[in-house]
Amino acid sequence: MTAGDSLETMAAGGDPDSQFQLGVQYLYGTGDTPKDASKAAEWFRKAMESGHVPAIREYGILVASSEGVEADPEEGARILGRAADELDPSAMYHLGLMYEKGIGVPVDMQKAVRLLAYAAMMGYPGADIDAQRIDDILTEERNRRLKSRPVIKLMLSDVDVEAACCPRMLDDLLAQRTVFTESEEGPALLGDDAQGFEAVFHACPYCGAPIQIVPRDKQYFG
Ligand SMILES: [Zn+2]
Structure with missing residues (x-):
């Protein structure tokens, strides 16, 4: 055998x-x-x-x-x-x-x-x-989306950042100094606080805008 x-x-x-x-x-x-x-x-x-x-x-x-x-x-x-x-x-x-x-x-x-x-x-x-x-493709799409939407409200979907609240936050998001994260309380942002320590944000550290959770691919115009 x-x-x-x-x-x-x-x-x-x-x-x-x-x-x-x-x-x-x-x-x-x-x-x-x-x-x-x-x-x-x-x-x-x-x-x-x-x-x-x-x-x-x-x-x-x-x-x-x-x-x-x-x-x-x-x-x-x-x-x-x-x-x-x-x-x-x-x-x-x-x-x-x-x-x-x-x-x-x-x-x-x-x-x-x-x-x-x-x-x-x-x-x-x-x-x-x-x-x-x-990830590179998604980053490019996210940046295009952020730049095309009104910079008024800080909006996150369950998977990504959808809109920025103020020019400084927009800059941080585009440079990926602040990024999407999942916290125990749901979608949040991860970035450096005023002291330079990594922190999870539930509101914008610059303008104070609270995070709003919106559906992915929400329509902003029309
Ligand atoms: Zn802001």
Whole structure:
């Protein structure tokens, strides 16, 4: 009996790790195993039924990319979400990119950058570069938004700063000296106080305007 045979035997016997390993062999075509994406998908699906997280992730990727299985990006995103909920860095990475491109899920750059940043924090290679790339896009969008809106009220949505209250706050926000943060009491700002210590603001330290929470993408004109 060869090593390959024993893996087959254990996989057929219902061992999730062996099912996953066999799926990987079929996915890449390693050793004596021919490359066969539909067989890979079959073994990943079997291991997935036992809650094997890497198998859930690999099956989700195959379903999302319609490799070896019928194309179903929405189902793929849902399956990848299960593995991402288990903090699988690769699942977070792939799901993050799907949120960026709107594959199987609505485009959501905020969700994308969060997932990619988590994946990067957990050491997934390349995730830091993608997280930074999307963060740059979001920063550019935020700055354009802040400059286009009346500088009258300090407005935050649940994910970002939406409008500034006074020219000094606008400057700080554009320079990212003051940034959006989530505090225990909800959305807030993080910046330096008058003594130069990092502090969480619930009102503007310059003009005293209180933070107002507004829906994301609120319409300001028309
Ligand atoms: Zn202000």
